[in-house]
Amino acid sequence: MIAGLILIPLVAAGAAFAIRSHPVRRAMLVSVAAVHAALTARLWVDWPARPAPVLDGWLAVDAPGLLFLSTCSALFLAAAVYAVGYHAREDVGEPRRDIEEGGLFFRNEPEAVFAGCMLLFLGSMTGVSLSQHLGLLWVGVEATTLATAPLIYYHRHHRSLEATWKYLLICSVGLALAMIGNFALAASIPRAEAESGRINLVLGDLLANARALNPAWAQIAFVFFLVGYGTKMGLAPLHTWLPDAHSEAPSLVSALMSGALLNCAFLGVLRGHQVCTAAGFPGFSSELLIWFGLLSMAVAAVFILGQTDFKRMLAYSSVEHMGILALAVGCGAAYGMGLHALGHSLIKGSLFLTSGILLAAYQTKNVTKIHNLLADYPVTGLLWLAGFLAITGAPPFSLFLSEFTVGKTLLDADRPVAAAAYLVLLGVIFLGMASAVLPMVHGTGPVDHEPAGGQSAPPGYRPPLTMLVPPIVLAGAVLGLGLYLPVDVREVLRDAAAALSGGVSP
Amino acid sequence: MTGLLDAAFVLLILTTLVLLGSSRIRLGIRVLAVQGVVVGAAALLLPNHHVTLRVVVIVLIGTILDAVVFPILLLRALRTARVERETDPPVGYTASILIGVGLLTACLWGMKYGGITLPHEGANPLELPVAAYTVLAGLFLIVARNNALNQILGYLMLENGIFLAGLSTAMEVPLLIEMGILLDVFIMVMVMGVALFHISRTFDSIEVGGMTALTDWPDQEDVGK
Numbered sequence: 001m002i003a004g005l006i007l008i009p010l011v012a013a014g015a016a017f018a019i020r021s022h023p024v025r026r027a028m029l030v031s032v033a034a035v036h037a038a039l040t041a042r043l044w045v046d047w048p049a050r051p052a053p054v055l056d057g058w059l060a061v062d063a064p065g066l067l068f069l070s071t072c073s074a075l076f077l078a079a080a081v082y083a084v085g086y087h088a089r090e091d092v093g094e095p096r097r098d099i100e101e102g103g104l105f106f107r108n109e110p111e112a113v114f115a116g117c118m119l120l121f122l123g124s125m126t127g128v129s130l131s132q133h134l135g136l137l138w139v140g141v142e143a144t145t146l147a148t149a150p151l152i153y154y155h156r157h158h159r160s161l162e163a164t165w166k167y168l169l170i171c172s173v174g175l176a177l178a179m180i181g182n183f184a185l186a187a188s189i190p191r192a193e194a195e196s197g198r199i200n201l202v203l204g205d206l207l208a209n210a211r212a213l214n215p216a217w218a219q220i221a222f223v224f225f226l227v228g229y230g231t232k233m234g235l236a237p238l239h240t241w242l243p244d245a246h247s248e249a250p251s252l253v254s255a256l257m258s259g260a261l262l263n264c265a266f267l268g269v270l271r272g273h274q275v276c277t278a279a280g281f282p283g284f285s286s287e288l289l290i291w292f293g294l295l296s297m298a299v300a301a302v303f304i305l306g307q308t309d310f311k312r313m314l315a316y317s318s319v320e321h322m323g324i325l326a327l328a329v330g331c332g333a334a335y336g337m338g339l340h341a342l343g344h345s346l347i348k349g350s351l352f353l354t355s356g357i358l359l360a361a362y363q364t365k366n367v368t369k370i371h372n373l374l375a376d377y378p379v380t381g382l383l384w385l386a387g388f389l390a391i392t393g394a395p396p397f398s399l400f401l402s403e404f405t406v407g408k409t410l411l412d413a414d415r416p417v418a419a420a421a422y423l424v425l426l427g428v429i430f431l432g433m434a435s436a437v438l439p440m441v442h443g444t445g446p447v448d449h450e451p452a453g454g455q456s457a458p459p460g461y462r463p464p465l466t467m468l469v470p471p472i473v474l475a476g477a478v479l480g481l482g483l484y485l486p487v488d489v490r491e492v493l494r495d496a497a498a499a500l501s502g503g504v505s506p
Numbered sequence: 507m508t509g510l511l512d513a514a515f516v517l518l519i520l521t522t523l524v525l526l527g528s529s530r531i532r533l534g535i536r537v538l539a540v541q542g543v544v545v546g547a548a549a550l551l552l553p554n555h556h557v558t559l560r561v562v563v564i565v566l567i568g569t570i571l572d573a574v575v576f577p578i579l580l581l582r583a584l585r586t587a588r589v590e591r592e593t594d595p596p597v598g599y600t601a602s603i604l605i606g607v608g609l610l611t612a613c614l615w616g617m618k619y620g621g622i623t624l625p626h627e628g629a630n631p632l633e634l635p636v637a638a639y640t641v642l643a644g645l646f647l648i649v650a651r652n653n654a655l656n657q658i659l660g661y662l663m664l665e666n667g668i669f670l671a672g673l674s675t676a677m678e679v680p681l682l683i684e685m686g687i688l689l690d691v692f693i694m695v696m697v698m699g700v701a702l703f704h705i706s707r708t709f710d711s712i713e714v715g716g717m718t719a720l721t722d723w724p725d726q727e728d729v730g731k
Contacts, residue, residue, distance in 0.1 A: 165714060165717065
């Protein structure tokens with residue numbers, strides 16, 4: 001089961017590079033995604049029974065891992081279906097005119113490379129979610145960097161190349177630091193135990209023997225994990241690659257990166273936090289997580305206010321939500337963290353996929369050039385509006401519940417300053433996003449700004465069903481989770497929370 | 507043995523300073539190759555592990571990559587990109603050397619008085635400060651240079667420091683260091699090499715200082731060419 005989850009995407013990736021027929025490759029992408037989702041669903045049905053670990057327990061299913069694996073799997077299925085419609089439009093085979101710089105022509109990456117990298121991406125994210133060995137987890141995160149770099153450089157022009165270079169350099173350096181974290185954790189294991197091989201960097205071993213670890217080295221390890229994986233996850237002030245990469249990548253890649261990849265990187269931080277908690281100094285990692293989380297929210301708020309590029313706005317919103325996740329774990333709202341991660345992934349995926357439709361319809365990323373969306377494209381407009389309400393935490397979407405839980409936990413934990421900052425920042429971000437989104441949906445646009453070429457009159461673009469259904473389903477899921485949390489979901493969330501705050505995984 | 511190891515550490519520090527202070531990329535690539543050999547030698551001489559077959563294999567692979575494979579690839583990239591030196595880096599060369607010396611001092615002091623000690627008996631007191639210094643100097647080189655090749659040199663220097671840190675802390679954990687080496691090879695060869703090729707073709711230069719199109723305030727920048 002575990003082997004299948006990882007190997008199927010990897011084998012399919014090899015095949016994707018070899019298959020020449022576009023329809024066959026697209027069908028394969030969707031079917032692999034469906035099989036992966038089905039296997040993941042099976043894990044949920046069987047929970048709390050779990051499949052046998054493989055590779056000496058280096059790969060196994062636990063509750064936090066299952067949670068993040070599910071978001072990867074669900075988003076990948078949505079993205080794979082979306083890709084069918086997306087490629088039908090993008091795949092023209094000849095140089096295309098750039099929408100931002102009219103004089104610039106570029107080619108797209110071959111679709112085979114794109115599909116292959118997507119599948120490698122899925123395989124490596126699955127690997128991260130299932131890794132119990134911290135070295136293997138690091139390998140998985142690094143592999144996601146390798147697989148996504150070509151995806152960001154899908155439109156082959158200088159802006160996407162700039163984004164790719166920043167992404168590669170910043171994330172490689174970050175992950176190099178995370179490797180130091182692994183070394184430091186290895187150094188914290190008592191010599192006799194390490195030499196006999198009795199304690200390895202496997203999470204179960206570490207948690208069971210956490211009290212024997214050298215506290216100074218374990219704390220150094222957590223700091224490096226936080227900085228290293230924090231870079232990849234987009235925690236401020238290490239988030240600088242994120243808005244560039246998200247705004248230049250194709251929308252379905254942005255959806256996957258924002259909804260799935262950032263979570264996977266967060267898992268690295270969480271593992272470090274688990275070790276710290278079990279080792280008896282939860283306060284150390286919690287405090288760091290709380291302040292990094294609030295800083296990320298503040299940075300995101302500053303850049304969302306007045307943001308004119310809607311894909312960058314969504315990217316900064318991801319920085320904000322990663323901050324909320326860090327804050328939630330730090331203040332002890334592990335249950336709220338799980339629910340928030342789930343809700344954020346689904347709705348951010350939906351928003352990025354919708355932004356791809358907007359981009360195709362209006363040929364611009366500028367929020368001030370899009371007006372009257374609800375009248376011109378009722379379904380897309382409704383999705384965009386619903387997505388905005390959900391992502392800013394309005395009821396009845398599930399993010400309201402999770403953000404409320406985090407705020408309540410902050411107050412219960414007697415942290416009035418952090419709670420006040422949290423609420424104010426949420427309010428500022430709501431206003432910032434509202435001032436960008438609402439005029440797009442309703443406004444008619446200032447008369448004197450009417451461009452001669454006419455962005456106001458929408459071109460006759462009809463989004464195909466394959467591009468509309470995935471974001472609708474994702475948004476529907478967030479609404480559903482907000483109205484009713486199924487027992488299975490509650491159970492897994494509870495187990496994940498127990499693993500994160502109790503130390504030893506159940 | 508200690509004398510030899512100390513000599514290797516001094517040589518390592520000197521190579522980092524040359525890299526920080528040289529504008530010629532070709533020289534930088536060669537110095538980095540030398541640094542790779544020095545790091546390999548230091549790794550073999552470290553007092554906190556026995557020289558087993560595994561250590562020899564790891565060090566051999568690491569050294570061959572650093573001293574042979576990467577220099578060949580980088581020199582080829584240098585020829586394609588047709589650059590010899592970076593004339594106007596964000597932080598000047600003299601200032602870079604001074605900052606390097608400052609970092610070294612900070613690492614030596616910090617490790618001496620910070621109370622961080624290696625878990626081994628009889629570890630060399632310079633192991634950890636020198637590894638930390640190499641990592642920091644590599645990081646500094648990445649932010650203080652605009653030329654993509656120079657940034658890669660900085661990344662490789664960072665990796666040398668991490669390699670040393672790994673051998674002095676994590677030797678007992680099976681496969682951890684091997685994982686690190688393996689993935690570096692991938693990053694270096696597959697991705698940075700390919701990206702470098704595309705950058706030199708798209709921008710007609712590998713100065714990443716020209717990459718200014720992506721910003722949050724597009725009005726204030728002259729977008730595009």
